[in-house]
Amino acid sequence: MGQGQQDRAPAAPGTGAPMSFEQAAAHLVGTDPRFALTEATVRGQRYTVFRNTPFHLRDLLRHGAPVFAGRDVLVYQQERWDHDALCADVRALAAAMAKELGVRQGDRVALAMRNYPELPILILAVAALGAVAVPMNAWWGEQELAFAMADCGARVLFADQPRFRLGETFAERLGVTLVAVRDVPPGHAGHDYRDLRAAGDGAGWPETAIDTDDDAVVLYSSGSTGRPKGVQLTHRGMISAVYSQVMVQAMGPLMNPAAPPPARPPASLIVTPLFHVTALNASYLQGMVNGATMTLMYKWDADEAVRLIEREQVTRFVGVPTQSAELLAAARRAGAALESLNYIGAGGAKRPAAQVGQLAEAFPAAKVGTGWGMTETNALGIVLAGPDYVAHPDAAGRLNPPLQEMRLLDEQGRPVPPGQVGELAVRSAANMRGYLNQPEATAETLRDGWLLTGDLARVDDDGLVYIVDRRKSIILRGGENVSCLEVEGALHHHPAVAEAGVFPVPDERLGEAVGAAVWPRAGATVDPAELAAFLRGHLARFKIPDHIWVLTRPLPRGATDKIDRRALRAACLDDGPRAVLHAKE
Structure with a gap:
């Protein structure tokens, strides 16, 4: 829903009739005070904003007792x-x-x-x-x-x-x-x-x-330069994202009125790190708004997750796709139906298409969902769940209403014709204020209120968005951002490496794994296991390549003498022998 549309009358389908995604959004905006809209000027730009949400995180917590009705808010092991x-x-x-x-x-x-x-x-x-x-x-x-x-x-x-x-x-x-x-x-x-x-x-x-537009949190995200960037998130931005996500949940019964109401109070299992925006916003703060009892896992363990879901009667599970697959396997080992779950979501990486149907079949009472978002958008972005997702498992989904606008742009920043691929740009008051201490990077990413995501996307005739590629040299390994340039820089520290190129490798468990191709210096040899061990002194463990190819010729380069990462990746995946490294797992 774009700017200026907040006065549109809510849809009025027949009594009990399922509403479309757009009708449900308009109905809630027009009838639910939580999602009433107005306009505000934020950092010189005019945005659609929520009228009645808390101004800052202190009030979000301070006035939240009624939604919990005496139930626990936070659970960790035996502490509550x-x-x-x-x-x-x-x-x-x-x-x-x-x-x-x-x-x-x-x-x-x-x-x-x-x-x-x-x-x-x-x-x-x-x-x-x-x-x-x-x-x-x-x-x-x-x-x-x-x-x-x-x-x-x-x-x-x-x-x-x-x-x-x-x-x-x-x-x-x-x-x-x-x-x-x-x-x-x-x-x-x-x-x-x-x-x-x-x-x-x-x-x-x-x-x-x-002030609602004061910074509340800075989250660090790996950038294409390899140096972490501090993403400045404001109180308004975080609350705007969370309430937008809560609104999509409230749209569910309107789109499927025949579904039975929830049999249990909301309860979430937080399995991804709270230093990431998905766990912080889409699980923790969202739970504060919904009155969800939130159980923390110190470290991911699928068998322990099954036990906690059953013990706490968890209704909502959101993790990277790897964790959904491992949860399914652990539930089968334990013979656990996990009947309390009503939502199994994924963020941080694209879920393999085959996994969508497997989860829907294994957990018929739960909606399987996905979401695209960024640290820079406060995890707000594109959503898809339920039968629509099962029917279109390769799609990212639909733009999360009601605050966001979306464009697909060509290399000159012009909108592309319908159906064509362009860079995804999103605009809303939920977007970051900027990158800490990096005005040039901020100016490159934020333009007239529009955030250029670096993701290439297309939209089909039904309004479904498909993410098809990335402009940025970033690998999404199990929900963690890995900068290709950072890993390449570390590889070049090894005395036997003359050239190095890093690229994503498809991985059924992680979504993407880190692949690296190296060309040794004249007279030198490279042992992949020794190279991986060497990198442990330079990189976090999740950034160390999972696959290493040792080439007999220089890396392919383009007209500007930069490494042709796509050609390198294609050549390695098609032909090159590789070492598969699992020791770091």
Whole structure:
């Protein structure tokens, strides 16, 4: 739905008749106060925005008790938080951060840990103070973490034990105060999360005035340059995305009125890292709006996921496609029907088409869904679920209403004719404010409010969007972005490598795996296993190539002398012998 359409009257189909996707969206906009629309000027651009949603994350939490009706909000192993307990922790930590650590409005606070409950609590506590939470990728090594700390300028780092040890190597140099979370390292000289929580006990809500367009979170995303980019997400942007996603869920009964109502209260299993936008927005914050009990997994384990789904009667499962496939296999091993599930979604990578029908057959009570989105869009984008998805498993879906606009553009930035392939551009108040400290990259990506995604897409006659390729040199490995240029740079550090090229390799489990082709220096030999071991000192484990080809000739190049990645990929996949590396898994 584009700008200026918010006054259109809602559709009025016959009583009980199924509504179309567009009719359901218009009906909710016209009848449900949560999704009422207005307009606002945001960073000099006029956008369609929600009229009645909370202005910031503090109020989203503060006034959320009624939707939980006394049920738990957060579950981790044997620990549980109801809404009152969660709010008490958020208030206490916000007060202690201000008093004990000197955190002020607008300061950035870094959070580096796996999916411990402290992470989602801290994200809300930092936001409640009017500061900016910066969840760090817990799979990063020392160099990547140190770079992001320096880039975002955070002077406080909350970290679990492995990340705390990494922080000790640069804390003094960067002037960073370390706060230990959970497993406190013996003899550490920093602060302790539990002591801070106790110091703020009984505190009220911070009184800081927060503007809806202030930054709330910075999430780091791998860019095509290989250097992580800090994506600045505002309170309005995050809330706009979450309520748009909630609206699509509310459209379901209108499009299929014959479906029985949910038999269980909403409950989600969060299996992907909360330092990614899918888990943070599309699971955690969405659960805060829907009143879902959210169970955290520290680390993905399909058999444990089956046990947790049955124990907590989980209704919603969203993970990368690999996790859906492994959940299916684990359920079959356990003889578990997982009857509580009513939605099985995928994000972070495209689900293999064959998997869609398999999941729909195995879990007939659950809608199988997919979503396309980016960190830069707050995970808002394109959605598809249910029979429509089963019938079109290669499609990305339909534009998530009601705030977004979409265009497909040619290389000159002009709209392409219907049915043709163009670069996908999206426009909404949910889009990022920009890339931290990177004005040129921001200007290249955001133009007059339009976000150029770097994805090539087409739209069919029914309005379904198909993502067909990517302009960016990025591999989506199991939901993680891997920069081809970064991996190539690391390969070139090896003394035996003369040339290196990196490209995606189709993978049934991961969606895409990392492939690399190297040409040795004259007189040198390259052993793929030794090369992979060498890379462990330069790259995070998920970035190390899964497949390595050793070539006998230079890499193919185009007219501008750049590596022809498509030609290289085609040649390797068709002809070249390769080493398949599984040790890093």
